[in-house]
Amino acid sequence: MRAKPLLIAGTAIALALPAAAQQSAQPAQSAPTPTQQPVSQSPSTTGPRKDVPRPGYVNAPSMEGLIEELTSLDLPAPAPPVEYPANARRDPWVVGVLDPAEEGLGDDPWRGASGAFLSTLMRRMDTPIASRWAHIALRQTLLTKARAPRDVNPVDWAGERAWLLLRMGEADAGQMLISGVDTDKFTPKMVQVAVQGALASADVPALCPIEDGIRKYETRIRQLVNAMCSSLGGEPESAAAQIDEARRHGRVGGIDLTLADKVVGAGANTARAVTIEWDPVDQLTAWRFGLATATGMAIPNRLLQAAAPRLRAYQARAPLLSASQRLDSALIAGGLGVLSSQSLVDLYSAIYDSTDPSDLPETDAWQLRQAFVGKDRDARLAAIRHLLGKEQSGLQKEGIRALVARAAARIDPDPDLEDDAPELISAMLAAGYDRAAARWVHAVGQMNDTNGDRAWAMLVLAAPDTKGLDLSYGRISGFIGRDNSPEKIRSSLIVAGLFGLGRINEQSANSLNRRYALGLGRRTAWTRMIDSAARMGQAGTVIVLTGTGFQTATFEHLPGAHLYHALDALRATHQDFTARMIAAEALSRT
Structure with a gap:
C-alpha cells in the first residue's frame, strides 16, 4: 500500500516526458484542448493515427509541476534493510x-x-557407526x-559438524548448529546443509530465510522452494503460478514436484487439492521424506523399511505423526543412539494413554508397564522377557534393550536367573546403568556356562571398578x-x-x-x-x-x-x- 502513491506519480512522470519535450520545441503558449474523435483502423494498422492526440497527453502538466507535486506528497520513508542488531549477533567461531x-x-x-x-x-x-555409545559421544x-x-x-566448520549429525540421524542436533549461525554469514556449504536440515526436520518454513542462498547454490530446487515459501507467506496466486511454471519448464518432476505442490496446497486460501501416488516410487529421499512428513502424510511401509537408518531416525521425532506411527522408527533411533531410554519410555507411555483400555492387554505398551509395576518379580520378568524376545532387527533390538533398561535395573541379582542375566545386564548397560549392572558381579561368578561367560565379559568391561571381578x-x-x-x-x-x-x-x-x-x-x-x-x-x-x-x-x-x-x-x-x-x-x- 505504501508504494501506490509513488507508483502513480512515477507513471505521471513517464507520461509527461513526451509532452515536456514537445513544449521545449514550440513557442510557449496556452494549448487548447483538442476534441477527440473515434478512430477507425484497418486490420493492417499497427497504432493510433499521428494526427489524433493520445488521451494521456491531454493537458499534460509541466515537468516542474510534477516534481513539485511529487515532493509535496507525504510519503513514508523507505524501510531500512533488515539487519541483525549488534546484541543479537552470534560469534561464528563459537x-x-x-x-x-x-x-x-x-x-x-x-x-x-x-x-x-x-x-x-x-x-x-x-554412517551409521558400529557403536551406540560412540554415536552418543560423537553427537555430544x-x-x-x-x-x-x-x-x-568457522561457518563451514559449523556446517561440517551439522552435516555429520544429519547423516547420523540427528535432525534436531543438526538444526541446533545451523540455527547458531546468522543467516547473512552463510557460506555455500552452510546453505546446502541448511536445506538438508530443514528437510530432516520436516520444517519447510526453515527454507524461507535462506531463499537467496538457495537461488544461488541450489538452483535445481529454487523454483519449488520459492513457490512453497510464497504459499506460506500468504501469496497463493504467486505460488500456484510458480508451481505451474515448474511443471512446464522446471528441472524437478514426478512425485518430487507433486509433494511441493502438496505443501503449496497446505497454505491459506490456495484451494489446491493434491493427491500423492506412491506406487511408482521406489526410493525414499530426504526431499520426499521432508515434504511428505511436513504435511502429516504417512509414508508407505515398503519405502520406510528400505530407507537409510537416518531417515527412520528423522521420522521418529516427526511431531505431526502419532506415537504409533513413529514406534518402529523410534526403536531404530534408540538403537542408533539418537533417542534415549527415557525418550522411548515416554513414547510407549503416549501409546498407552491413547489406547482403548479394552485393547491394552494386547499391546507392548501394557507389557512395558508390567515390566515396571508388575505385582511381583515373576510378573516383571515375564514382561521384560516378552519385550526382549520379540523378533527385531539389530538396531531395533538394541532400542528395546534401552527401553527396558530401568525396569531391568529393578530386578535383584540372583544366580538362579542365569538364563536372564545376560539380557538384563545388556539392557542396563544400553542406558548406562553401570552401577546397577555391577550388582550382578557375585551372581555371575557362580555361572560357568555360556550365559555366565557372556554376562561376565560385559561386567569385567563395564563395572566402574574391578573389585570382585575375576x-x-x-x-x-x-x-x-x-x-x-x-x-x-x-x-x-x-x-x-x-x-x-x-x-x-x-x-x-x-x-x-x-x-x-x-x-x-x-x-x-x-x-x-x-x-x-x-x-x-x-x-x-x-x-x-x-x-x-x-x-x-x-x-x-x-x-x-x-x-x-x-x-x-x-x-x-x-x-x-x-x-x-x-x-x-x-x-x-x-
Whole structure:
C-alpha cells in the first residue's frame, strides 16, 4: 500500500516526458484542448493515427509541476534493510550448545588440531557407526560450544559438524548448529546443509530465510522452494503460478514436484487439492521424506523399511505423526543412539494413554508397564522377557534393550536367573546403568556356562571398578576356549577391551594375542593418528577418530585393534565412562 502513491506519480512522470519535450520545441503558449474523435483502423494498422492526440497527453502538466507535486506528497520513508542488531549477533567461531568441560572434553576439545583435517574426516565418515555409545559421544562432541580449530572457515566448520549429525540421524542436533549461525554469514556449504536440515526436520518454513542462498547454490530446487515459501507467506496466486511454471519448464518432476505442490496446497486460501501416488516410487529421499512428513502424510511401509537408518531416525521425532506411527522408527533411533531410554519410555507411555483400555492387554505398551509395576518379580520378568524376545532387527533390538533398561535395573541379582542375566545386564548397560549392572558381579561368578561367560565379559568391561571381578589369565583363557563366534571375534574384542581399559597388563595381552592369533598388534595410519591425538590431549579429535575407526554396521566386522586403540585413547583423555560403555557394548552385541 505504501508504494501506490509513488507508483502513480512515477507513471505521471513517464507520461509527461513526451509532452515536456514537445513544449521545449514550440513557442510557449496556452494549448487548447483538442476534441477527440473515434478512430477507425484497418486490420493492417499497427497504432493510433499521428494526427489524433493520445488521451494521456491531454493537458499534460509541466515537468516542474510534477516534481513539485511529487515532493509535496507525504510519503513514508523507505524501510531500512533488515539487519541483525549488534546484541543479537552470534560469534561464528563459537557455535554450539553444550559446555565441553561438562561433557568431559576439557576447555579445548581440539587443542591445536587442524580443522581442515577434522573436516575431511567428518565429511568422509560413513554412517551409521558400529557403536551406540560412540554415536552418543560423537553427537555430544559435535554439539559442544568450543572455538573452531585452525585452518577452517568457522561457518563451514559449523556446517561440517551439522552435516555429520544429519547423516547420523540427528535432525534436531543438526538444526541446533545451523540455527547458531546468522543467516547473512552463510557460506555455500552452510546453505546446502541448511536445506538438508530443514528437510530432516520436516520444517519447510526453515527454507524461507535462506531463499537467496538457495537461488544461488541450489538452483535445481529454487523454483519449488520459492513457490512453497510464497504459499506460506500468504501469496497463493504467486505460488500456484510458480508451481505451474515448474511443471512446464522446471528441472524437478514426478512425485518430487507433486509433494511441493502438496505443501503449496497446505497454505491459506490456495484451494489446491493434491493427491500423492506412491506406487511408482521406489526410493525414499530426504526431499520426499521432508515434504511428505511436513504435511502429516504417512509414508508407505515398503519405502520406510528400505530407507537409510537416518531417515527412520528423522521420522521418529516427526511431531505431526502419532506415537504409533513413529514406534518402529523410534526403536531404530534408540538403537542408533539418537533417542534415549527415557525418550522411548515416554513414547510407549503416549501409546498407552491413547489406547482403548479394552485393547491394552494386547499391546507392548501394557507389557512395558508390567515390566515396571508388575505385582511381583515373576510378573516383571515375564514382561521384560516378552519385550526382549520379540523378533527385531539389530538396531531395533538394541532400542528395546534401552527401553527396558530401568525396569531391568529393578530386578535383584540372583544366580538362579542365569538364563536372564545376560539380557538384563545388556539392557542396563544400553542406558548406562553401570552401577546397577555391577550388582550382578557375585551372581555371575557362580555361572560357568555360556550365559555366565557372556554376562561376565560385559561386567569385567563395564563395572566402574574391578573389585570382585575375576580377571585371571585362566578365566580369560576359559572364555576364549568356549568362544564359538566366527573367527573368535568375541575373544579379540574382550582382550582388546581389557587391555584398552588397563584392566590387564601388556604382558598378559601380548601373551593372549600371540597364543590365540587375535590380531591386536596391527598398526595402521588410523592407529597412529588416534594415538597421537591422545598424546596431545585432543579429546574431541579422539572422539572423531573413534567414529572414523568404527565405520561398520556391526561389531562383528570391527577389528580388535581398532577397539583397543580407541579405548586406550579415550582413557588417556579422561573419557573413561564412554570407553567402558563402548567396550561392554561390543560384547553385548556380538
